[in-house]
Amino acid sequence: MKPIGPKPRPRRFHQASWDEPVIFELSRPGQRGVLLPPVEAEIEREVGHPARELPGTLRRTTPPALPELSQNQVLRHYARLSQETLGVDLNPDIGQGTCTMKYSPKVNEQLARNPRLTELHPLQDEATVQGILEVMHRLEAMLGEISGMDRVTLQPGAGSAAIYANVCMIRACQAARGQGERDEVITTIFSHPSNAAAARVAGYRVITLYPDADGYPDLEALKAAVSPRTAGLLITNPEDTGIFNPRIAEFVRVVHEAGGLCSYDQANANGILGITRAREAGFDLCHFNLHKTFSTPHGCGGPGAGACGVTAELAPFLPVPTVECDDGRYRLDYERPQSIGKVRPFYGVTPNLLRAYAWIMSLGAAGLRRVAEIAVLNNNYLLHQVLQIRGVSAPYAAGKRRIEQVRYSWEQLARDTGVRSEDLEIRVADYGMHYWTSHHPFVVPEPMTLEPTESYSRADLDDYAAVLRQISDEAYSRPEVVTTAPHRSTVHRTRQESFDDPDQWAVTWRAYLRKTGQDRG
């Protein structure tokens, strides 16, 4: 046999395509997926059938039209759908910038599935949950050290919930100080949209700052925005451009001098772990996304986990309960009269707290710093590779290095070829990768946001750049290949018109059947 030839780059890929029906179409009356333990005959004799004795207004007369499938059919259906989903386990997930798509270690998965965690009820006696309380207490302490803050809560369900909790603490703190007239929150356009949106829900008017000519948050604009109505600043650093704001301490000082509080959205913390902290920059509050920086899996959009860090001054306002330790005995403390109360049932997304704890323990201080440094090295290496591709640029801060991600622009490519960033987003799927444009509005024209994290090898980065180079070449030579993508995906281009038309949109199978005039089979 002759040697088999080398692999082409980019690799030949085709996404799994099972042509899977919607689950209702697989139903056959009478089939069962699971059986239930029967109620003992003597119990039934004693109590009869209370469900059947419900008053007519409360008794369900028509059974829910759920599908009827055997167990193997359900398994196979969902296993196929999973194959049609591109998780981090399957691709160097560099393209979903701002999301910090890093490796979620499998050993942590095993630990999080331990029955002594999964089968704990949150209202058990504290004596029976000392282990998980110790994990939470230790994780709080570690995140306190990583941020420099005095106290940490692990309760918020994810990053946006943590932003919201921080805004609520600002509101409660200022109410306690008799500063209820402070009703404005300042954020930047390159901070996550939830900073603006959660502040609005909490009752604030939102002022959004745009960058200066170099792409840095605009200090003069901040000075013009602060006033006696300023409640606080909600800001990301580095911002979603990957640019670190070197005047961050001055931003904080300006807001403090105006009487406001400063909350640090640390969604982009991966490149600065052990390098710089919220405390030294003067922040009053901060938050981490444990599903980003601390490796817990993203779960198709959650559950994530959020952690808020605060200074001692803000600590009285933390959600209840806090986890306290007295002489080696852990307990939950609800006696916090100034607390904002609950932001979520119970104590947080506990399995993710355990995973984050295990991740930090598997790295230690030197390991965390190494995570940051290599995430940043990877990013600057990828930046260098991408900038050699025709049609793409990295606006702002020309010639400067970036932290852990870059917001690029394909403006030149669009001008030259008519191919838009949103076309590239779809075409990248043909190569087995992800790609993301940007949050809205698109301040950077034809945006692309890449964040390679520490989890990918140099070869992975080269592979990703090779895909972009290939698609750029296609745009210049055969643009229709890009604009008619996908070609090797699970499905072909979806007709979008119905999604914004109330007469056509269908959020459930039953609505689809009704709107397309079909009877139930």
Added chain:
Amino acid sequence: MPAGEPGAHPYIPNSVPEVQQEMLRAVGAASVEEFYADIPRELRVEGLLHLPAPLLSEAELTRHVEGLLARNTSTRDALSFLGAGCYQHQVPAVCDEINGRGEFLTAYAGEPYEDHGRFQALFEYQSLMGELLDADVVNVPNYDGFQAAATALRMACRLTGREAVLLPEQLDPDKLSMVRNYLRPDVSMAQVPFLPESGLLDPDALRAMLSDRVAAVYFENPGYLGVLETGAEGLAAAAHSAGALAVVGVNPLSLGVVRPPAQYGADLACGDIQSLGIHQHYGGGHGGFIASADDPRFVMEFPSRLFGIAPTIVEGEYGFGDVAYERTSFARREEGKEWVGTAAGLWGITAGVYLALMGPQGMKEIGEGLMQRCRYLMGRVAAIPGLRVPFAATPHFTEFVVTLDGTGRTAAQVNRALLERGIFGGKDLSADFPSLGQSLLLCVSEVHTGEDLDRLVDALREVVR
């Protein structure tokens, strides 16, 4: 070379020093320090953070973490009757198998082309919940049932242009706390009392509290104290007569036997999906749902993503995408509806798997069996001298209140004594519901055998003697 451990770390491919040198050379940098040039010296961490020494090998890490977890006693080690918002049910093995698959576990926010399966699985979740709830619109899960209630109430305020809501007195105090904080800026709240003899919401008190300021009447079915609101239809009608919406929180597991809220007049239904195939996770397994009719006025007020089905350019192919995306904070920042972000997608997929496994027959059987066990335990507990089940004549789903005032013992004492016998008793209601005296909220599960129920009854009898 960057600071750190000398050897390669298994989670960091480029921790090999030679690779780093090649990459630095490629970008023309002398060291990683150059990348941090924008960070002022005074903001830099000196040396290393003070963290525990790492456990670099899986063996060390597993031993350490399992050692910590071994200090917990789980609801499998003991016999548990705890509920109150987090429920012990049998989780079908296929649920864990599917949510453990790396493709679903580690995907996030891709497009419908590389993540077609994620979109279909969540569309199916919405559809399965839609059948259970008899509703044409169900959201991609939000954080939890608390958030679902809070958002449903904000939706009702936007829909009616009003700024007051009525909630039941018999509400989870934690949920009340979260909702109060969420509505604080511009919505006022009042609580409708319950009738002491039945545990049901007082319809006369409700009517007296209604006005043209009230956007929504919120109640739960089953309520926090376990009773099924037999007057649900009247409560919804009362809300409507004042121009308010009826918003109903439900345990979806009850809907194989209990009518879904849409069939007795609810405009919005909401709740938590933890009981649908998700472990208790010490309270970390929650996801929220909101459901409505397919009325564009309602649809446009949802903050969450709504996945829709549509044709592709190929005949016979299903495509999926975001319905009415422009309403979200992703599209419009603070001008969007509340906010959307990472919430509970994997739990949504899991709940979908659960409903597909259960089917209509499974949902009927589990509802019937839970109500039988609940009534059996209520009857046995009520027969113990000194114990009283206050709302015994009202139908219950899985939970019920027992008052201990006739025993001279506190709820905490009783729970402690049960714990000594390997039983996790009920949630202690005494502080939050003083009108119920010293009381517990007990909860049954289909994992309880008759012997388990009798064991609790025997233990209670012994403890209060």
